[in-house]
Amino acid sequence: MARQFLMPAKVYSGPQALNDAVPSITKLGTHALIVTDAMMIKLGNLKKLTDLLDETEMKYTVYSEINGEPTDIMIENGLKLYNENSCDCLIAIGGGSPLDSMKAIAMMTKVTAPINSMMGKSFDDERPGMAAIPTTAGTGSEATMFTIITDTKNDVKMLLKGSSLIPDVAIIDPMFTMTAPKSVTAATGIDALCHAVEAYTSRKAQPLASTLALSAIDKIFKVLTVCYNEPQNEEARASMALAAFEAGCAFNNSSVTIIHGMSRPIGANFHVAHGLSNAVLLEACMQFVKEPITDKLAEIARFAGLSTSACDKQAAEDFFKALHKLLKDLEIPALKDVIKDHDLFKTLIPKMASDAFISGSPSNTIYPVSEEDMRNIYHSLID
Numbered sequence: 001m002a003r004q005f006l007m008p009a010k011v012y013s014g015p016q017a018l019n020d021a022v023p024s025i026t027k028l029g030t031h032a033l034i035v036t037d038a039m040m041i042k043l044g045n046l047k048k049l050t051d052l053l054d055e056t057e058m059k060y061t062v063y064s065e066i067n068g069e070p071t072d073i074m075i076e077n078g079l080k081l082y083n084e085n086s087c088d089c090l091i092a093i094g095g096g097s098p099l100d101s102m103k104a105i106a107m108m109t110k111v112t113a114p115i116n117s118m119m120g121k122s123f124d125d126e127r128p129g130m131a132a133i134p135t136t137a138g139t140g141s142e143a144t145m146f147t148i149i150t151d152t153k154n155d156v157k158m159l160l161k162g163s164s165l166i167p168d169v170a171i172i173d174p175m176f177t178m179t180a181p182k183s184v185t186a187a188t189g190i191d192a193l194c195h196a197v198e199a200y201t202s203r204k205a206q207p208l209a210s211t212l213a214l215s216a217i218d219k220i221f222k223v224l225t226v227c228y229n230e231p232q233n234e235e236a237r238a239s240m241a242l243a244a245f246e247a248g249c250a251f252n253n254s255s256v257t258i259i260h261g262m263s264r265p266i267g268a269n270f271h272v273a274h275g276l277s278n279a280v281l282l283e284a285c286m287q288f289v290k291e292p293i294t295d296k297l298a299e300i301a302r303f304a305g306l307s308t309s310a311c312d313k314q315a316a317e318d319f320f321k322a323l324h325k326l327l328k329d330l331e332i333p334a335l336k337d338v339i340k341d342h343d344l345f346k347t348l349i350p351k352m353a354s355d356a357f358i359s360g361s362p363s364n365t366i367y368p369v370s371e372e373d374m375r376n377i378y379h380s381l382i383d
Contacts, residue, residue, distance in 0.1 A: 003206045006163055007143055007249050008132075013172035013242055015234065018133065021171045022052050028129030028168060029089030031059040033082045035102040036094045037066045043179045045135055049093055061085040066094065069157075069267060069274065070101040071150040072115050078105040089129040092167075093176075095188065096139030096274060099132050103147040103165045106130055116151050116158060123162030132167040135176035137227070137240040138188025138275050140195050140248020142170040150268055157264040159359055166252070172245050174238040182228055186330035187275035189224040192216065192244040193326075194278045197286065198257040199250035200300060201293045202364045206254055213250035218304040219243035221322060225329045258369050259285045261361030262377065265352035270345070272338055280335040283323060284377055289367035290316060335381040342382055349378045 012021040025032075032053075040046045041064055053060055063078045082090070082105060092102035106127045108115060132142035141147070145165045149158050180188070196216040199209055219239050226236040262285065263277040290297060298315035301307035307318030339345045353374040356362055362369040 003253070005206070005208050005253050006145060006166055007252065008166055008170040009168050011170045011172065011245070013245065014238060015174060017171050017173035018048065018175075019052065021131070021169060022056065024169045025053075025091065025131045026056050026058045028131060029087070030057075031061070031085065031087045032089045032091045033078065033085070033087040033105065034060050034062045035066060035078060035090060035092040035098045035105065036062065036064050037098055038064055039067075040064070040094050040098070040135065045093060045176055045179060049091070049133065060091070061087060066098045066101045068097065069150055069271065070097050070104065070148070071152050073152055074101055075104045075108060075115055075149060079108045082109065087128070089131075091131045091133065093133040093135060095134070095136040095184070096141045099134060099139065099141035099167075100147040100149065102130060102132065103141070103167070104149050104160065107147075107160070107162070107165060115149060115160075116154075118160050119158050121162075123160065123164050125164055127164050130167040131169040131171065133171045133173065133176065134241070134244070136180050136184055136188040137177050137237070137244040138191040140192060140244055140251065142167055142172070143245050143248030144252040146252070148264065148274065155268050156355060157268040159264070159361075170245065172241050174234055174241045177227075177237050177241050178232055178234070180231070182231065184275075185228050185231065186224075186332060187273060187279050188244070189220060189227065189240060190279035190282060190327070190330065190332060191275035192240075192247040193220045193224075194259050194282055195247035195251040195256065196220070196243075197300065198259055198364075199247070199254040201289075201296045201366060202254045202257050203366055204255045204364055209250040209253040212246040213254070214300065214303045216243040216246040216250060217300055219246075221304045221306065221326065225326065228330055255364045256361050257365040258289060258362045258374070261356040261359050262352070262374055264359060265355040268355070269348055269352065270339055276332075276338065279327070279332045280338055280381070281377075283320070283327060284381055286323070287320065288373070288377060289365050289369065290320075292366045336383075339382060345382050346379070349375050352378060
């Protein structure tokens with residue numbers, strides 16, 4: 001059975017990628033809404049973009065209110081600014097939140113119903129042009145047809161999807177990732193690892209996506225701790241930025257599994273950053289589902305140089321040893337240390353397990369995962 005493979009139409013990667021991408025950006029429209037956050041202004045990253053745009057005829061309006069995980073209210077405010085300024089395209093610069101917000105705003109220029117009406121539907125209509133400039137190496141949002149927006153009325157992280165949510169231009173310039181704090185480098189890097197491992201072990205895995213997933217995993221194990229300890233190491237940053245993009249392409253076409261399914265409810269209910277909520281779940285979730293994917297974990301371990309064993313079971317154990325060390329080296333905390341109100345967390349476990357199950361992501365796991373299984377995993381990490 002043939003499988004479609006989707007990714008951005010144009011990809012610029014490596015040093016000076018932003019400079020090289022300007023002609024493609026200006027072809028998207030005449031007046032861009034730049035979606036970003038206050039930190040991008042403070043760090044000077046936004047100015048690097050606007051200085052280049054000022055040399056062209058493209059006009060722009062800055063929307064810098066994505067200061068946290070994106071919500072339906074942020075999207076409504078961005079859409080209002082887009083319409084008031086007669087914008088005809090969008091550029092996002094920042095972490096996953098500005099990129100996800102840009103996609104949602106672009107979608108809502110064509111959708112008249114409330115944004116939560118798009119849950120469970122696929123957005124494949126024409127929309128304004130989009131360029132994505134990630135400043136963290138992890139979310140992969142620049143490569144995907146997904147966006148995660150919090151429904152503030154129901155405390156649910158909505159997974160919205162559709163081929164039209166893939167940006168037209170992805171700009172993978174490592175200079176932007178050098179400004180990321182160590183904790184962000186770690187959490188977003190593990191987010192990328194989750195994307196790649198989940199894509200490789202998903203029921204929906206496909207050959208081209210799996211090739212990119214393996215390449216991403218190999219890079220991440222080799223350079224993520226270097227990026228963490230040597231933030232100005234441009235070679236490591238470039239490799240990690242490319243890995244995040246590869247991982248994004250991989251899960252865009254093969255989907256994520258149990259980790260992301262269980263992660264979103266934690267973020268929605270406790271406002272934990274997406275990368276961190278994935279990171280605190282990664283080891284426990286993969287241990288739970290390891291039995292039917294032992295061969296795949298062994299393949300990962302051998303490809304990434306984590307094991308030389310010909311025995312799948314031993315190679316898979318070597319993968320877990322390397323994973324445990326990576327998480328420790330990156331100082332990823334335990335879930336029980338991230339969540340301050342343990343009693344509230346325990347009270348919400350049934351709802352979180354239900355929300356995770358309804359999202360559909362756990363069903364992509366080769367190991368059959370029930371709501372009870374996820375309740376037990378939540379409990380094991382908080383008790």
